[in-house]
Amino acid sequence: MTGKLLPIPTPETRTYWEKTALGELWMPKCETDGWIFPPRFHCPTCGSTEFCWKQLSGRGRIASFIITHRAGAGYQGEVPYFIILVDLDEGPRLVGNLYGVPVEPSAIHVGMPVEVFFELREGIHLPQWRPIGSKVTG
Amino acid sequence: MSYEEIVIVGAAESELIGVVPDVSATGLAIGSALRALDDAGLKPTDVDGIAGTLHVSELALQLGIKPRYADGTNVGGCSYMLHVRHAVAALRSGMADVVVIMHGESGKSRVGSPPMAMDMATASGQFERPYGIxxxxxxxxxxxxxxxxxxxxxxxxxxxxxxxxxxxxxxxxxxxxxxxxxxxxxxxxxxxxxxxxxxxxxPVTDGGGSLVLTTAKRAADMDLKYKPVVVAGxxxxxxxxxxxxxxxxxxxxxxxxxxxxxxxxxxxxxxxxxxxxxxxxxxxxxxxxxxxxxxxxxxxxxxxxxxxxxxxxxxxxxxxxxxxxxxxxxxxxxxxxxxxxxxxxxxxxxxxxxxxxxxxxxxxxxxxxxxxxxxxxxx
Known part of the structure; x- marks a missing residue:
C-alpha cells in the first residue's frame, strides 16, 4: 500500500488499463473524427459506435505544469514534485508526473519533449513521464 | 419578444463569515435566507421556489416551506449564477412567484458537512486525480x-x-x-x-449568502428596503x-x-x-x-x-x-x-x-x- 489514489477502471476504459499493463498506450479512434479521450463507447463528434482501439507512440510535449509543495495522498515523501499536462504527438492530452530532472522551474519548460513509462501501483499501470532517452522509472 | 422583468428584492450574507465554528452549513444558508427575505418584508411562507447546492429537500425542511419549484443544480462554485438564470425562467413561466437561492458552506470548520468524497471511476478520478493532486x-x-x-x-x-x-x-x-x-x-x-x-x-472559509427573486410586477407591491436590482441577462x-x-x-x-x-x-x-x-x-x-x-x-x-x-x-x-x-x-x-x-x-x-x-x-x-x-x- 502506497496510499496513492488508484483509478477505478470502468467498462469504457478497461482496454486502456489492460494495454498500460502491457507497457503500451492505446485509445479508441474514430475513422472520421480521430482520437476519443477519455475512452467511451461512442464518438462524441459523430455518435458512431463503430471504431477501433489504436496504439499511440507514447511521446509528447509538456503543455503546462505546476510544482506542488503540498502532497497529494501517498505523495508525502516526494514534495515538491511536478504535475504536468502532456500533449501527445497524436493529439490527446494526459496528466502525469515528470521524473528524471531536478524538481525546479528551470529544469522544465512548456514544449519540452517527454516519453511515457509505466508506474505499477497496486495492480494498475499508470502512464508517467520522463525526458526522451531517460532511463528513469520513477 | 419582450419578457417580463425579473428582479432581486433580497440579498444578504450570513451574519458572520470567515471562521464560524458554531454554525452548520445549512444554518449559514438559512440564516442568510432569513436576512435576505427581511430585505423584502417577506416570511419563509411567502417563498414557493428554492435553489441551492445543499440538498434542496433539506433546505426546504429547514426553511419550513414546501416549494413547488426546486433547483439543485450543482456544477461547482458558479452554480448560483445558474440558479439565477433558471429562476428567471421559472418566474417568467409562472412555475414560482418568489424564489430564494441559498448558499451555505462550512468550508473551514466543516460543521454539518459530509466528508469530501472522490469518485475514482470518473474521467477525473481515472486520469487526473491519481497523480498527487x-x-x-x-x-x-x-x-x-x-x-x-x-x-x-x-x-x-x-x-x-x-x-x-x-x-x-x-x-x-x-x-x-x-x-x-x-x-x-x-x-x-x-x-x-x-x-x-x-x-x-x-483561503478556505465558512459563510452563507442568499438572493430573493421575483417579478418586477410583484416587487412593485412589496415593502422593499432597497430598490430592486434587475436581472438583465x-x-x-x-x-x-x-x-x-x-x-x-x-x-x-x-x-x-x-x-x-x-x-x-x-x-x-x-x-x-x-x-x-x-x-x-x-x-x-x-x-x-x-x-x-x-x-x-x-x-x-x-x-x-x-x-x-x-x-x-x-x-x-x-x-x-x-x-x-x-x-x-x-x-x-x-x-x-x-x-x-x-x-x-x-x-x-x-x-x-x-x-x-x-x-x-x-x-x-x-x-x-x-x-x-x-x-x-x-x-
Whole structure:
C-alpha cells in the first residue's frame, strides 16, 4: 500500500488499463473524427459506435505544469514534485508526473519533449513521464 | 419578444463569515435566507421556489416551506449564477412567484458537512486525480503556465492580480485578508504550487449568502428596503470534467460562451458595463476572464490589471469585495460575487464605486468545468 489514489477502471476504459499493463498506450479512434479521450463507447463528434482501439507512440510535449509543495495522498515523501499536462504527438492530452530532472522551474519548460513509462501501483499501470532517452522509472 | 422583468428584492450574507465554528452549513444558508427575505418584508411562507447546492429537500425542511419549484443544480462554485438564470425562467413561466437561492458552506470548520468524497471511476478520478493532486491548488492552476508561456509573461502577472484586489479588500471590513499587498509581499508568501504562492490562492472559509427573486410586477407591491436590482441577462455553459480536458489551455470556452449569451440576452456589450466580478479562486482566473469576456484582447489582461484599470479609481472596477482571494472563499464562492454586485448596484458596498448602474458577474464551476454569467442593472 502506497496510499496513492488508484483509478477505478470502468467498462469504457478497461482496454486502456489492460494495454498500460502491457507497457503500451492505446485509445479508441474514430475513422472520421480521430482520437476519443477519455475512452467511451461512442464518438462524441459523430455518435458512431463503430471504431477501433489504436496504439499511440507514447511521446509528447509538456503543455503546462505546476510544482506542488503540498502532497497529494501517498505523495508525502516526494514534495515538491511536478504535475504536468502532456500533449501527445497524436493529439490527446494526459496528466502525469515528470521524473528524471531536478524538481525546479528551470529544469522544465512548456514544449519540452517527454516519453511515457509505466508506474505499477497496486495492480494498475499508470502512464508517467520522463525526458526522451531517460532511463528513469520513477 | 419582450419578457417580463425579473428582479432581486433580497440579498444578504450570513451574519458572520470567515471562521464560524458554531454554525452548520445549512444554518449559514438559512440564516442568510432569513436576512435576505427581511430585505423584502417577506416570511419563509411567502417563498414557493428554492435553489441551492445543499440538498434542496433539506433546505426546504429547514426553511419550513414546501416549494413547488426546486433547483439543485450543482456544477461547482458558479452554480448560483445558474440558479439565477433558471429562476428567471421559472418566474417568467409562472412555475414560482418568489424564489430564494441559498448558499451555505462550512468550508473551514466543516460543521454539518459530509466528508469530501472522490469518485475514482470518473474521467477525473481515472486520469487526473491519481497523480498527487492534493487540492484545487494543484489542478485548477495547471493550465496557467501554458497561458504565461504563450504571452511571454512571468510569475508576477499572478501577483499583480492579488495586489490589485488587496486594494479593494482593504476597504471591506468583512474581508478575511485586509492588508494592502505589494508584489514583493505576494512573491515572498509561502509557495503552494509553483508558480502560485499562498496569497494567489483563495483561503478556505465558512459563510452563507442568499438572493430573493421575483417579478418586477410583484416587487412593485412589496415593502422593499432597497430598490430592486434587475436581472438583465444570463448565460451558462458546461464544458466538461476539468482543467486537463480544456480544449485550449489558454482560454476557457465556458467563459466565452456563457458571457456572450449573458451580453446577448441583456442586449449589452462590454462598453455598457460599469462594474465587474470575475470568480477568482486563484489569481489566474481573472486573467482568463478579462480576455474571454472580451474586456481586453488576448494576452492583455496582465498589463490591464498592472496598469490599475481594475483597482480603485480605475476604468473597470473588478472584484471590489477583494474577490475570493481576499474577501472569503467558502468553497463555492459564486454567491459572494453576486452579493457584492448587488451591493454596488444598491450603493451599499463598503468599497462603493460612484454611479454603478450595471454589473457583470462571471462564475466558474469545478476546475474550468462550467461557467455561469449574470448581468445585473439598476431598475
Amino acid at each position: 492534493a487540492g484545487t491548488f494543484s489542478m485548477f492552476t495547471i493550465p496557467t503556465m501554458a497561458y504565461l508561456h504563450k504571452y511571454g509573461l512571468d510569475e508576477t502577472a499572478l501577483a499583480h492580480v492579488s495586489v490589485a484586489q488587496s486594494k479593494w479588500a482593504a476597504q471591506q471590513p468583512r474581508a478575511l485578508r485586509q492588508k494592502v499587498l505589494s508584489v514583493d509581499d505576494v512573491m515572498e508568501s509561502k509557495m503552494i504550487s509553483w508558480p502560485f504562492r499562498v496569497l494567489e490562492c483563495c 444570463t448565460g451558462e455553459l458546461v464544458e466538461g470534467a476539468g482543467s486537463s480536458f480544456m480544449e485550449d489551455l489558454t482560454s476557457f470556452r465556458a467563459f466565452r460562451e456563457s458571457s456572450a449569451e449573458a451580453f446577448r440576452t441583456a442586449d449589452m456589450s462590454v462598453s455598457d458595463i460599469d462594474h465587474l466580478m470575475i470568480y477568482d479562486a486563484y489569481a489566474h482566473v481573472p486573467l482568463y476572464g478579462l480576455e474571454d469576456l472580451g474586456f481586453v484582447g488576448r494576452g492583455e489582461a496582465s498589463d490591464f490589471i498592472k496598469g490599475g484599470a481594475t483597482s480603485p479609481g480605475g476604468s473597470l472596477p473588478m472584484n471590489t469585495n477583494g474577490g475570493g482571494l481576499m474577501y472569503t472563499h467558502t468553497g463555492m464562492y459564486g454567491m459572494f460575487a453576486l452579493q457584492e454586485a448587488v451591493r454596488q448596484l444598491r450603493g451599499t458596498s463598503p468599497a462603493q464605486v460612484e454611479g454603478v448602474k450595471t454589473s457583470f458577474v462571471q462564475g466558474v464551476g469545478g476546475m474550468f468545468a462550467a461557467a455561469g454569467a449574470v448581468v445585473l442593472r439598476t431598475q
